[in-house]
Amino acid sequence: MWDLLIIQPFTNVLLLIYSYLGQNFGVAIILFTLLIRLLTHPLMVSQIKGSQKMMELQNHPRYKELQEKYKNDRQKLQEEQAKLIQELKINPFASCLPLLIQFPIIIGLYQSLYKAMPNTPHDLLSLTRILYSFVDINAILPINNQFLWMDLSQPERLYLPFLPFGIPVLAIVVALTTYVQGKLITPPPSNPNDQTAMMSGMMNLYMPFLMGYMGLTLASGLSLYFIVSNLIGILQYAMLGKVNWKNILPFRKSSGEKPVSPAKSVATSRKGGKKK
């Protein structure tokens, strides 16, 4: 079912783009990533709006009151918070549901990239069995995996004549763009000492390493996808005015900033995003 609904259409569209637009797999990956990001854009907008509403809720005076009033009764606090959410007509899953829908798309995209670059006859046979009739494998093989200096089916290294080792340029750029994206799209925490804010900060730190490691060891076509995806993600957030440019300074002492009222904090961040 997964293959039928996700992998098969994705792989076919990817190869269709490849066969009609230049027969270069690098170009196909870039265009396909762009297409998927455009198609999932409404989900992303909905996710951002959901997050925004939840953030506003956390800064709502009545929410703060409840937290103060029931700080020793967690169950009661949850009940009252749920009532308030209902009263304000906020859908608590509005920010998570779009994210959940994007999961299979992102994973499917990754897997279809792998499928579309067969490395062995076995992989090629699997590919031929999922192609739609309008994709002619005979016309697209051998797939042109060369893009700039890279073989997209292999992990990438840039070899310079004066260096005895190859530089993993893509892996570095993957890590860098993941870090920058994470920083740019993370809203400023209302309370930096909050556990969730700390978790979010940790994630922004670990994810670049994780993605960089994947870029180092996996086919460079995937690294290209990660980079394009990160850049488009930043662009999408920027167009929606949700980018916090100040965040990209790695050692910004956000916890040392002068405390501001929660409502003011949200307003400031929104204004800052639009300005940029």
Added chain:
Amino acid sequence: MKKLKILLWLGLAMVFLAACAGTPLNNWPGLAATEDTVVLAYGQVHVVDAKTGTEKWKYPEKIDNASLIFSNPAVVDNKIIVASYANVVQALDAQSGAVLWTFDTFKGKGKFVAGPVVAGEVILVPSTDHHLYALDLSGKMLWRFQSRNALWAPAIADEEHVYLAGLDHYLYSIRLADGQKEWEVDLGGPLIHAPGSDGNGRLYMTTLKKEALAIDKQNGNIVWRTPITGSAWAAPVVADGKVVFGTDQKKAYILNAENGQVLASLDVSAGIIGGPVLFDGVPVLVTEGGEVFQMKWDGTRGWTRTIKGQLGSTPVISDGRLVVSGLQMEHLIVTFRPDGTEDWSLTASK
């Protein structure tokens, strides 16, 4: 809610990692045989006594994901020549498994998907890095020939010439002595198996364009072209003026080698990926459904046996037994006697 989102992202990262782990380089096992030894390449090399089915040794002791070996090994002068996905060729001592030499000049530049073949004193190994490498028996490179794209099919050779099929649609004739190209011919579709050959100066190929072709060895001229159902993934067997092969579209064919006319075709229950082999003078084929069957020269079925697994490797003959292997099998190797009864099998040691 924010926590939930973070957990969701962490979940995504974990699924991503799981997805990475689930896409290893994969292929059908390679097989080679001498009169007393069976060699299986399935990530690592297993050397088995052909009479008893006892594993003598394996190399490397544990599968090395950076250097998987799947292609058909070659056996020459008490050496087993193996080529790995790391683009490395090694000669192993047939008795002990000790590494005698390693050719790793172009390590990491591509993969050896196709196995080595030995032509006299020359080892020929095609790579996905677009080159066919010719080595001497001590592992020294004699020459290399560059094609237009990746090479997935083993080369074949006679006393003076090497014939090489490429994913680039071209069949090349190369001088064995110095690696110079003599002719090339575009066959109109990607070529993923070695040509079949006979004593009449012709090569027999199929392409992913679903055609079978005969080519003149002298000049590369196409002698005939016959449309087929599906694609063949392994070299055909040519004997007695007939060309035998199976396709991924559940068809087995016998063509007239002279003119390409279909003499017989047989519908089977699953795709045929491995090539046929002559066993006791009769073609035997294997299917992805686990069938092992005789296809008699008149196109009818002889004996059929079914075992668990996807049989995609071209079987080999050793010590009068048919040796088969594939994916998702209970055993690494299963052998059959000429009458179709099952003989010894090799189970993976833990």
